[in-house]
Amino acid sequence: MKKPSAIVFFFCILLMGLISCQEKAKRDYPAKPVDFTKVKVTDDFWLPRIKTNQKVTIPFAMQQNEETGRVANFKIAGGLIDEQYKGERYNDTDVYKVMEGAAYTLATDPDPILEKSLDELIEVIAAAQEEDGYLFTPRTAAPENQVVGIGEERWSNLAVSHELYNAGHMYEAAVAHFLATGKRNFLEIAIKNADLLVRTFGPDKLRATSGHQEVEIGLVKLYRITGNEDYLKLAKYFLDQRGKDLNLKIYPEGHRFSIYNEPTQIQAHKPVLEQEEAVGHAVRAMYMYAGMADVAALTGSEEYIHAIDRLWENVVNKKMAVTGGLGARHDRERFGENYELPNLTSYNETCAAIGSVMWNHRLFLLHRDAKYIDILERTLYNAVVVGVSLEGDTFFYPNPLASDGKYRFNKGAACRQPWFGTACCPGNLARFIPSMPGYIYAATGDAIYTNLFVTSQADVPLHQNTVRIEQKTDYPWEGKIQITVSPSQETEFSLFVRVPCWAQNRPVPGDLYRYGEEYEDKPKLAVNGKSMPIDLVKGYALIHRTWKEGDVILLDLPMPVRAVLSHPNVAENIGKVALERGPLVYCVEGIDHDGKALDLVLPEDPEVYAEFDPDLLKGLVVIKGKVLQNGNLKDLTAIPYYAWSHRGVGEMTVWLQSVR
Ligand SMILES: [Zn+2]
Numbered sequence: 001m002k003k004p005s006a007i008v009f010f011f012c013i014l015l016m017g018l019i020s021c022q023e024k025a026k027r028d029y030p031a032k033p034v035d036f037t038k039v040k041v042t043d044d045f046w047l048p049r050i051k052t053n054q055k056v057t058i059p060f061a062m063q064q065n066e067e068t069g070r071v072a073n074f075k076i077a078g079g080l081i082d083e084q085y086k087g088e089r090y091n092d093t094d095v096y097k098v099m100e101g102a103a104y105t106l107a108t109d110p111d112p113i114l115e116k117s118l119d120e121l122i123e124v125i126a127a128a129q130e131e132d133g134y135l136f137t138p139r140t141a142a143p144e145n146q147v148v149g150i151g152e153e154r155w156s157n158l159a160v161s162h163e164l165y166n167a168g169h170m171y172e173a174a175v176a177h178f179l180a181t182g183k184r185n186f187l188e189i190a191i192k193n194a195d196l197l198v199r200t201f202g203p204d205k206l207r208a209t210s211g212h213q214e215v216e217i218g219l220v221k222l223y224r225i226t227g228n229e230d231y232l233k234l235a236k237y238f239l240d241q242r243g244k245d246l247n248l249k250i251y252p253e254g255h256r257f258s259i260y261n262e263p264t265q266i267q268a269h270k271p272v273l274e275q276e277e278a279v280g281h282a283v284r285a286m287y288m289y290a291g292m293a294d295v296a297a298l299t300g301s302e303e304y305i306h307a308i309d310r311l312w313e314n315v316v317n318k319k320m321a322v323t324g325g326l327g328a329r330h331d332r333e334r335f336g337e338n339y340e341l342p343n344l345t346s347y348n349e350t351c352a353a354i355g356s357v358m359w360n361h362r363l364f365l366l367h368r369d370a371k372y373i374d375i376l377e378r379t380l381y382n383a384v385v386v387g388v389s390l391e392g393d394t395f396f397y398p399n400p401l402a403s404d405g406k407y408r409f410n411k412g413a414a415c416r417q418p419w420f421g422t423a424c425c426p427g428n429l430a431r432f433i434p435s436m437p438g439y440i441y442a443a444t445g446d447a448i449y450t451n452l453f454v455t456s457q458a459d460v461p462l463h464q465n466t467v468r469i470e471q472k473t474d475y476p477w478e479g480k481i482q483i484t485v486s487p488s489q490e491t492e493f494s495l496f497v498r499v500p501c502w503a504q505n506r507p508v509p510g511d512l513y514r515y516g517e518e519y520e521d522k523p524k525l526a527v528n529g530k531s532m533p534i535d536l537v538k539g540y541a542l543i544h545r546t547w548k549e550g551d552v553i554l555l556d557l558p559m560p561v562r563a564v565l566s567h568p569n570v571a572e573n574i575g576k577v578a579l580e581r582g583p584l585v586y587c588v589e590g591i592d593h594d595g596k597a598l599d600l601v602l603p604e605d606p607e608v609y610a611e612f613d614p615d616l617l618k619g620l621v622v623i624k625g626k627v628l629q630n631g632n633l634k635d636l637t638a639i640p641y642y643a644w645s646h647r648g649v650g651e652m653t654v655w656l657q658s659v660r
Contacts, residue, residue, distance in 0.1 A: 029297040029365035031449060034460050036438030037107050043455035045476060046436060048618070049385065053433040054105045056392035061098040061430050062117070064419050070094050071124065077141035078127025085142040089150050090162045090212075090422065092137050093169040095121065097427030099186075100173035104434035107180035115181060122177075122186045125170075129189055133196035135170065136163045149257055151249075155206060159248050159260050159268075164210035164238070167193055168287075171218030175225050176431075187225070194222050198230045202237055209241035211266045213284050216291030217358075220298065236295045239288070243271040259332050273307045278315045278335050282327030282347070283424070285335065286355025293362035305366065312363060314338075315356075316375060317510040322564060322578050322654065323386070323585050323641055324379030325399050326352040330409070339569040343402040343655055345409075350387030350396055350425040353379050354432050361439055364451070368444075370539025371509035373451045374501040376439065378508065380452075381476055381583045386642040388429045389416050390618050395426045396645075402653040403645075404598060405590065415649045441469065447494040449540065453481045465489055467547070476583050477612060477621045479503070479557030486549040493547065496540035499523050500583065503557040507564050507580060516563035516577060516660065524556040557582070561608045561623050563658070576655040577602060579623055581610055584640045586623050590651035592637040593629060597651035601628040602658040606636065617643045628659075 041047050065071050073087040074095070099121060102114055129135040134154065138147035151157030158164060174190035177183065197215075200206050216235040223231040246268055251258040263269040265280045267288050278285050289308055296304035318338040320326060325348025328336030333349055336342075356379050364372040387396050394416035400409050408414050411421075419426065442449040443460050448467060453475040460467045465488040473481040485495065503523045507513045525534050525541050528551055534541045543553065559582045566573035579586040590597045608625035616622065620640055627636035644652050 027298055027300050029362070031365045031368050031442040031444050033361070033365065033438050034441035034443060034458055036104065036435050038460070039437035039440055039456055039458040041437045041440075041454055041456045043473075043475075044619070046454055049433055050436070052390075052392035053101070053388075053430060054109065057388065057426070057430050057433070058098060058102050058105065060393050060418075061094075061423075061426050062102070064423070064426075065095050065098060068419070068423075071121065073137040073141060074124045074128040077137040078124060078129075080124065080127055085138070085146060087138055087141075087147065088422070089138045089147055089160075090165065090424070092135075092166045093162075094423045094427045095125075096166070096169040096173040097424075097431050100169070100176045101427070101431035101434055103173065103176035103180040104431065107176075108434070118177065119183075119185065122189070126185070126189055129192065133192035133194075135189065135193050136161075136166055139163075155200065155208060157249055158208050159211035159246065159266060160257050162210075162212055164197070164215040165212035167197065168210075168214030168216065168218030171215075171222045172431075175218075175221045178225060190218075190222060191226065194219060194228075194231055194234075198234055201234060207241065207245045208247070209238045209268065211260060211268075211284075212281075213238075213267070213288040213291060217287060217294065220291065220294040223298075232295070232298055235291060236299065239272050239292060239295060242266075242268040242288075243274070265332055265334065273303050275307065276310050276314060277338070278311055278319050278326075281332060281334050282352035283333065283349055283355055286326065286352055286359050290355065290359040290362055293359060293366060297362070297366050308363065312359075312372075313510075316508065317512050320375075320508075320512060321346060321348055321383070321401060322507075322513055322566070323348065323382035323399070323401065324353060324356060324375060325383040325401075326356055330398065339567065339571070341566070341570050342572050343653065344400055344404060344407060346398075346400045348383060348399040348401075350384065350399060351428045353383035353387070353399070354428050357384060357432070357439070365442060368449070368496075368538060370451075370498045371501065373498055374509055374539070377452060377500065377583050378585075380436075380439070382585045382641050384429075384432065386644070387425055388433075390643070390646060394418050395420070395429065397422075397425045401587075401641075401655060402598065403651060405650045405652075415645050440471075447496060449496045449498070450483060451498050462487070462493060463491060465491060467491070467493075479559040479582060481555045481557070483553040483555070485547050485551045485553065487547050490546055490548045492545065494542055494544045495547070495553070496537065496542055497525075497553065497555055498539060499534060499536060499541050499555075500557065501539065502562075502580070502583065507562070512567050512570075513564050514567075516565055519558065519560055519562070521558035521560070523558070524554075526554040528552055559610070561610055561625075563602075563660075566655075573655050575657060577658045577660070578654050578656070579608065579638050581621065581623065584621075584642075585654060586638040587641045587644050587652050587654045588627075588636070588638050588656065589644055589647070591647045592639075593627070593634065595650065596629065597653050599629060600636075600653070600656055602636075602656045602660070603628050603633065604659050608636070608638075617646055627656075 070091045075081045138150050149160040171190045174186040178187040219231040219235040267280050292308045327347045328340050330347045360372040360376040440452045453473050458469045468486040470484040562580045563577040588597045606625045610621050612621050623638040625636040
């Protein structure tokens with residue numbers, strides 16, 4: 001009798017192992033994005049941007065990285081050249097971010113020349129890595145501590161040094177390169193560095209965290225690729241360490257780093273689980289919240305989920321510009337007080353907008369609620385795309401909602417600039433734009449989500465087969481969307497089609513912005529020519545049926561010109577309205593109004609209408625109507641906010657005085 005019981009015992013262990021494996025496998029976002037490599041965008045809005053990013057922005061940024069010595073920094077650190085190190089402590093990331101963007105383009109458009117130049121860069125990066133995995137050129141290249149802020153020895157000034165921030169961007173780039181090419185040359189560098197971090201940091205080791213969040217996101221990506229749970233644990237450790245044992249170096253008043261004396265600047269004033277208000281540096285906050293969402297999804301921690309939900313409520317209801325831009329103050333690139341949302345002086349860094357898209361996307365994957373995509377879409381079409389010119393070679397770092405044409409808000413200029421000493425934003429755009437198609441769809445085991453409206457074709461894995469989804473639309477100019485669903489064999493599943501909050505008489509989830517009046521026309525839905533009522537579930541029209549090849553959904557979102565008002569607590573916007581149409585926020589520029597924009601006043605009935613202008617700024621819908629200037633009625637021309645600053649330096653405003 002002993003033998004069978006041993007066998008039973010063995011099978012029990014095996015079964016327990018299988019169950020625990022399955023439990024582990026379950027711990028992730030309940031929805032998975034349909035990877036950008038599976039979505040072919042063919043529209044007139046995003047495809048030109050993706051192509052411009054590929055043909056102009058990435059080569060331009062790679063060239064800037066060469067010309068400004070950012071690549072040389074790695075060569076000096078690796079002993080490949082003998083020169084004086086001139087870099088800043090965060091310059092390594094400018095190289096990593098552009099490499100990440102280049103890897104994404106390789107994934108969809110193989111290019112042997114680009115691939116070879118990435119391999120050459122990887123060799124240079126490998127040379128700069130120290131024997132034990134440490135990779136941070138400011139220290140390795142200039143061991144006598146010439147680079148300010150990095151601390152006398154490794155990890156000795158983490159609040160300021162960016163050692164871990166740089167590592168995070170390196171991991172993201174290495175994972176992107178591995179996924180695009182299947183090559184491990186960059187990935188091995190990242191793993192060697194991450195293993196050093198695992199050996200170095202932790203409750204029983206060096207207790208510390210990074211002054212600039214990002215390593216958490218990178219570690220999670222490495223965990224997903226390698227399955228090494230130490231990386232996930234370390235990401236959580238770095239988050240949990242905030243608000244504890246910070247050991248901040250205090251700088252004298254007036255020193256360039258005295259901004260780091262205050263732990264709110266780096267969101268380390270309290271443990272992350274106790275933070276309720278978005279404070280401090282906006283980009284750091286976005287990367288932290290995105291990292292928290294990853295940890296929440298991958299560990300199932302309810303506390304983490306509650307904490308990020310609370311922070312989201314604060315940001316969306318009290319701290320977000322109408323464009324989706326985040327970070328009210330130039331001073332320390334940080335959030336202001338609740339409802340502190342200035343226009344001329346608003347900061348709204350491009351990187352913070354990209355970070356917000358990343359964060360809101362993760363919250364959607366976690367909660368499967370369209371309200372996160374509503375914020376994502378607003379941010380994407382307004383606060384993100386404004387960051388790069390239509391030509392792809394000049395950039396905004398801050399994105400104010402008004403300009404007098406004189407205040408040089410953009411690091412010394414009142415218009416877009418080719419490059420910056422701190423070049424975080426161009427690199428961030430270079431890596432974000434090619435990944436954009438990955439935000440259009442998501443799927444769970446038995447449902448597909450259509451989140452964004454872009455003419456495209458996607459292959460979505462579902463059950464044991466693949467569902468091809470084709471979208472045809474003139475979005476964001478028109479609200480008619482045709483979705484053709486073709487499963488490889490007849491299959492029953494739920495299709496969730498987002499009905500944007502702007503089409504339901506709410507510009508945003510929450511009460512920070514509202515429309516001036518209700519609009520009567522409602523969104524319409526039809527399947528195979530038969531109209532059907534919209535069954536709204538968390539902001540999605542739910543269509544559950546047995547789908548067969550060529551089923552067609554028509555969604556019609558009325559797109560009137562809308563006047564938007566702010567919450568009365570936003571002092572700057574009392575008596576003002578902004579114009580919107582669909583997902584786009586509009587602005588007025590001086591060039592269309594005798595050189596002036598800030599003195600324009602919307603009359604009580606401005607008789608506005610929308611009109612497509614194929615010749616203006618590569619083709620866009622303008623809002624026409626009447627406007628008052630010095631008491632005289634004049635023609636109004638409003639253009640999408642993203643398109644401003646292409647016709648010379650001058651006045652611009654999103655918020656217009658209104659006599660209403
Ligand atoms: Zn930036």
